[in-house]
Amino acid sequence: NAGVTQTPKFRVLKTGQSMTLLCAQDMNHEYMYWYRQDPGMGLRLIHYSVGEGTTAKGEVPDGYNVSRLKKQNFLLGLESAAPSQTSVYFCASTPGWGTEAFFGQGTRLTVV
Amino acid sequence: ELKVEQNPLFLSMQEGKNYTIYCNYSTTSDRLYWYRQDPGKSLESLFVLLSNGAVKQEGRLMASLDTKARLSTLHITAAVHDLSATYFCAVGSMEYGNKLVFGAGTILRVKS
Numbered sequence: 574n575a576g577v578t579q580t581p582k583f584r585v586l587k588t589g590q591s592m593t594l595l596c597a598q599d600m601n602h603e604y605m606y607w608y609r610q611d612p613g614m615g616l617r618l619i620h621y622s623v624g625e626g627t628t629a630k631g632e633v634p635d636g637y638n639v640s641r642l643k644k645q646n647f648l649l650g651l652e653s654a655a656p657s658q659t660s661v662y663f664c665a666s667t668p669g670w671g672t673e674a675f676f677g678q679g680t681r682l683t684v685v
Numbered sequence: 686e687l688k689v690e691q692n693p694l695f696l697s698m699q700e701g702k703n704y705t706i707y708c709n710y711s712t713t714s715d716r717l718y719w720y721r722q723d724p725g726k727s728l729e730s731l732f733v734l735l736s737n738g739a740v741k742q743e744g745r746l747m748a749s750l751d752t753k754a755r756l757s758t759l760h761i762t763a764a765v766h767d768l769s770a771t772y773f774c775a776v777g778s779m780e781y782g783n784k785l786v787f788g789a790g791t792i793l794r795v796k797s
Binding site: 604613616621629631663673677679 | 691786
């Protein structure tokens, strides 16, 4: 049972490049979340999804897009990367109300 | 807007001492979580608190929830070095579209 898997684990991008981060969960969870973690700022919610085909904005959505075409996958896209998007990105999933969220191992992204 | 505030943000304590981390949130919550994060690692679930007056304990850690005061506490009893980590509280709310919002985290250092 893999749980929540993020791909890739590390990436270096040049300013202006685009990329997609993949979050895959094999637990049939309804809710999925994308966060970024920066020193001293905790985890900030970028976008989230409460089911297949749905997405919603979190606290810091600018510069990111997401898609949830399949229930098990939640994709986070950066169309034109900026140095301010250098961060560690975490994906999480949960079955629904009242249950703990399970986190992926994180993706360390550096934009130069 | 759903806001979560933790204090203190940094805590240095001696082994054997007791201390409490506080988590205040801004609105009606359906669920309150506590997580632990070791440096360079992902987040590990500690507690899920769902109702007013809920108290959960695991080893030297005890979490409680007061929904009327919009406050959760994480109490550390007789701290040991292995408890050194960053602790996050997170609040989920159906009122806010099932967002899961994190506090900034408390860095705990237990000195021998």
